[in-house]
Amino acid sequence: MADRPRRPRNANAATPLTTRRIIRTNTRIITVSRGQPRRARNAGLRRTEQQEPAERARQASARRLGRRLGIILERTQDQYQPEQRPQDPQPLLGSFVDHESEWEDVNPIADHARHFRLQRYAAKREETARQWAALDKEVVSAYLLYQDISENWSSFEPTFSDHPSGCTCAPADISQRNVDLVDLFERLGGVLIKFCKCTPDVVRLIQQGFFACSADKPRTAFSIRLVQYHHHLWQVSAVTTSAFIKSVSAYLDSHTRKPLLNRGSKHKRRELRVPFSHCIDLYLRILTNSKKIYEDGLRLSPTEKWANKCPRCFGPIQNEVKQNPAEPDINLNMDGNYQQRHYHHASKDCPREDQYPSLFLPPSKIASDIERISATENAATGINPPCSETHKAADDTRNGTTWDRCDDNGLFASTCRHDVPLAIINVYKTGEKLYYPVSILRNFLADFPNHKVGVLYDIGCHLEAHVVKRNLLSDRVADLRFGTSVFHAYVHEWSCQVKYNPRLNDWWGLTDGEGLERFWSFMSPLVSTLRVSTRLHRLVSIQARAEYYSDQLTLSTGEWFAKKFLDCTKANQAASLVLHQLYELANPATPGSNYTNQFFEGQWLLEQNYHLHLNQNREKQRQELGKLLCLQEELDAAWQAESTTAEQGIARAAACRDIDARLRRQRTTIGPHALIDNLNRNQSELLWKAWYSKIDVRQQYLALAKEKQPLLQACCPGEQTTLGTNSNESLMRSLRKRGDLLRNSINVYNRRALDFAAACPTRHAPPTITYDELLHLQPDDAFWNDGLFTNGNEPWAIDANTQCGIRSLASFKRSQEEHRRIGWEVRRAMCWAAAQQDRLMDTLRQLCSMQVPAEGETYIPPNVEALLLHDYLSPLKTVEEKMKSAKVVIHAKLIEIWKLQIQWDEKIIDVFEQTPHQTGDDLVLQAWQQQIAAIFRAMQNGHSSGIPGDLNYSVIYPGQDQPTGDDIVPNEEDGNDNGEDEDQSNEGINIDESDSDSDEGEEEYIEAVEHVMHQTIQRIILLNLAEPTPPPDDPILT
Incomplete structure (x- = not known):
């Protein structure tokens, strides 16, 4: 052991530069705490003393060359010398352990090698893609021809030993090669197949009913019917390639006498996941090109292509009579999803423009909108988007640093009102930017120059403000009608809902605008696998899955119509019942008459007019005054309830003095608007405190609703939640805390509302509510209407029957x-x-x-x-x-x-x-x-x-x-x-x-x-x- 050659301690010489292994693989070997491999140790023991000088000389020569080329930096004077390092103890038994190599060093040589290794990998990937692309025409034509001959390979027996079909090559140009064949019911290893020069190997295998796993001299092939079966199974269940090929291999192992081994190995079984993934990609290319043959061969117009996506929206429009020319012909939903991400370390490929699937908008169709929006930043000054700040999904404060591990951060998509995906944009290193919805609208409107289009977006109010003020779609703004999705309406201010809630405004019907939520739920099984796939494979898989989703929705058109018609009938009957009950009640606003539809319509117009011309600055000043009054009340209560030390008393006195100063300044700022409706100062301040307390209730309610989102996400059949046990328990604890905060806010609000009612019995007081009632409120419930705080004499703001009539009449019209x-x-x-x-x-x-004809050209x-x-x-x-x-x-x-x-x-x-x-x-x-x-x-x-x-x-x-x-x-x-x-x-x-x-x-x-x-x-x-x-x-x- 004493004569065993020791490992060099110099950092630059820690790994020999000329070892055979490094030259072959060009990879850096990093030893971790698991110890030195046995092969390396045995090789070191066999190294003789005569080889050591030559090895050191080669290393020195390599270092000099690296320094001369600038790859290796010159050693500085304060660099740690290897001979000064204490000797690490060697183990008596086992391998040598290098403790200093347990972390990754900065090695210029390794970085240089890694750069060229990635370069070679990219070149190889591009060459493989080029080879497959060169075979596209021959592969598609051969597939379609032999699909007809073999009746979709249902009555076809391969003849591997026969002469290639249609071959005109000389016998010397016909070669044989062993190919491993995998079918749905059997597996054959090393089958001898004849190939020729006039027919590509991939086409030759298609003639025999198999897909090749390589474009050049394939050694493995999977039967076409096996790939077809996987495609249908993947569409239904999103089964991973690894799981499917493992199950098939296990099944075939139990039905085959000989296992399928690696070439040149006697015991190691073949790993078929990667070859099978190539067959999947090939089949998807065939399906895409077959669709292109159909569309080009029948000369389909852009409108006809849209109709093939959703015939309910884009089918022939004949003899339709609108009640108003502004009524939309088509309704679109838009939303973003940031779970469908892709890790940048998984692959470095960059899909070309022509490789983007048809459902995706390529970058070239978005570039003009990016430039337009960048050039109109100054025009956007003054847009006040309180609703967009409340809505988490639209918060553009997220940027590339938030997703530092990702290159593709998510998807932005559009569906019709039947949930059929119409267009998708790949979000690359950004958040939910304004140019994504604008690009989708611009490209969509280009194919429908005469259509009126309704747009439902979670922040439709924000989108319309920017489109109008930036003049982004100037030629078609009159053809657009914006709204917010129904189930996200609660995050919007009531003044915003009055204009954008589709349940309250005309021409939306019962469209809810939540089609993207259902689409993202259907696509969720792909999240984990596509994060580590190649970028192109991610786009193609999303396209294939979305097309299957569209086909299933189109197939269920009859059931969809029946369900919607039933829901429509029920809503109509319920609204009619409520309205007929109101017609029998006396209207206090018009003595001597009952409630009528004309009265409800007039009050709704007054409410809309008030909110459209609302002075937001004055409202915020009143709310701020209510906030300060509530803080003063809390401080006074704390001062009286608890005994304080001298320090605490001084601090509280200073806080009270600060609140009093802020109150004086706030009253001065508001001026005469601090009083309202002939109320005195005390009554007005009680009203402002109740208003602020209601705002706090709404904020706590939104926080609770946001916390509950993981529980409301759609799950697979049989599941109640997508969360695990630990996450579910943690979420429930958080929900309890949020619920307690909401209960406290409700109690405070109810107390202050009752205080105002006691101080001013002649004026309508804010309505009280319980915790359970609040959780069951609809987004368009009259409780969220804050009009009574500023319009104490208007029926639409204070009369519950009028408010109920307005909502019921809107439901009846929808x-x-x-x-x-x-x-x-x-x-x-x-x-x-x-x-x-x-x-x-x-x-x-x-x-x-x-x-x-037998001779001549065919007509x-x-x-x-x-x-x-x-x-x-x-x-x-x-x-x-x-x-x-x-x-x-x-x-x-x-x-x-x-x-x-x-x-x-x-x-x-x-x-x-x-x-x-x-x-x-x-x-x-x-x-x-x-x-x-x-x-x-x-x-x-x-x-x-x-x-x-x-x-x-x-x-x-x-x-x-x-x-x-x-x-x-x-x-x-x-x-x-x-x-x-x-x-x-x-x-x-x-x-x-x-x-x-x-x-x-x-x-x-x-x-x-x-x-x-x-x-x-x-x-x-x-x-x-x-x-x-x-x-x-x-x-x-x-």
Whole structure:
């Protein structure tokens, strides 16, 4: 042990510069307290004395080179010398322990190496992305073609040993490679597959039903049906990739004789998470590009693309009658979420502009708004945003230092009133900035130049003030109507609610503006995984999850309409009942008459006018006076209740003197406004104290509501909270403290309100309230109205019946607006679905009617030219292959439309018939019923296959007998459908071909044919279907 070479103690020589391990990996090895590895120790023991001088010489040479290049700083005179350090004791047994390396040193060499290592990693990542992008067209076209050939890989057997399909390479250009294949039901290790030079390896594996894990010479592949199954499972449950691949591996281990081992290893099992994630990304790219083929091939306009997102909002608008031209056509909700963050240490990739998913606004579409808002900072001077300061989510005091571990700090999004996400912005190193909602509005309004748009935002009051004063959307401000979300209205001042609460103002219906809260709840399972993923993967995953969320909302349209119509009816009935009760009461403000709707409307206009022209400075001065009076009262009470020492007495006397001075100054500042409504000074000050006490009640209530937010967040089914045990207990303790503070504030307020009532019995006193009553108050309850403190003679401020009538009349109007809007949206959705089916059916008919001559060019109809000549289908060699691929895309969309219509039909017709009639309703209902009848008939006959591309002839040509011949081949499972569909009256017809030349035989033949034709035509008429033109031969059904 005495002769064992010792580790160099110089900090710069602590890790040899020329060791083989460092040169290979170019990483810095930091030894922690776990001790020196056995391999390193054994290597040191084997090092001979002859190697030590050469090693020291190489180290010295490297240090001189580093100093000459400026990588290593020159040693200073006061630097600690290694020979002066006391000798660390060596352990008698085990490894050498280096106590000084338990923390990370600043090593310029290691930093230099790390820089170039990250550079190489970024270059490798970019090269991998480039390789996959170069294969996009071939991959998408091959996937669609073989999806049709294999019936979505439901009836397909791979042939790995066969010659590659369509290969023209010489035998010398065909190679073989072992590939590990993983399927949903089996796993094969080291399967020998033939590859050629004319077909990319990724495409070759798709032909065999597998997705490659690498763009260049893949060694692992997962079956397409396994990736498809994972995609559907992930959409429903957001299962992590690690959990899914572990479960699949464990299942296959129990059904496979040989384990799947690492290449070159005899015992270590393969880790498949990373390869499988590449297949997931590949499949998402295929789905995205297939959607692009559909949109570009059918030449969808921007409005039609919006309608595909939410047909209830953006479907065809026909014969809709508004009560006021200012009524919004579409309502938008906006909000931010700062749980969907991304840690900057997880990845250093920076998505390009063209890599942003379609749902996201790329940075280029936000840049102009950032510049515009920066240039108008001076114009924003004087905007007083008390509500935005109260609202935590809109507090822009958060900046990049608050999120120092993150690069992407969250998301800002917009949904329609049906909760469908419409646009998302990735928040990069900022908080909830003004330019995010402005960018969404500007880009949205560009596609709808003639629409009126309602905007519900948690701080809609703040947003409108900036938009108007900064002149941000000057050309469309008149088309916008701002409001606040319903469940966040309680954080706004009453003067703000009077103008922006959607329950109190016209044209909002029963929209609550909380669609983003439900969307963020649905997206919450992705929070933990996406924080440590790559930035691009995070955006793509959010896009895929949001699209599934939108599809599910669209699928449940019928249930949504039925529920909303029921809620609307209940609200209408409840409001009508209250109003009829008030109509029977005498109105003290107008002696000799009862309450009427005209009176309630007039009082509401007076209340709005007062709050819109409120002198906020005077109100704040009165509230400050009430605060000082309350402080003086508390000091006086404390002075009398407790015995004090001399020091305490002096301090309290000084505090009282200070309060008296502030009170005198405050009274001087307010002047004559310190008195109100012919009240004397004592009565007025009692009123101001009650007012301030009520403000304190509201602040304590908001604090309690804010503390309860984690308990109110939506949870997964079966869960009551997203908090753990410790967090839940801590939160409950905090809630008890907040509750005690709120009870004390309520008691103080009630006492002061009663004091004012006793001192001034002729004036309406502030209403008292209990703790339980306060917790059950609605945001628009009259208790929050502070008008009685300044308007003691106005019915809207002091009369409880008037206040109740105003709220009930507003609720009645909102229910009527909702009733009318539901009628609009039902017809938009039905018209959209019917038009979509007609368009898709027409496209399929044109594809099936194309003739492909043996020689010469094929004529392509103009309506399908963009579809067949799409760039992503260009790698396909023949027109027949392009037709099959296009048929898969269109048929998949037709299957979706059929699912929607069948799901909607049960309840949407009831809502359609109970909403106000519109011009053209008969045509809409007739077209809908005809399509539903055709769908039901196809389902009953077994012709409605759910496999994309598995298109039955009778689907696109209903009512026609299926032709025979070599050009059209019926589906195997539908072999007997032809006999079931045809009329059985021709079973007794017997045509003797030997006697066909006789007159009697000709007459029987003609009668039989006429009878069959008559029955066929009669069946078509009874089904109310138009007789289509007999189709020509169809080459793509062969």
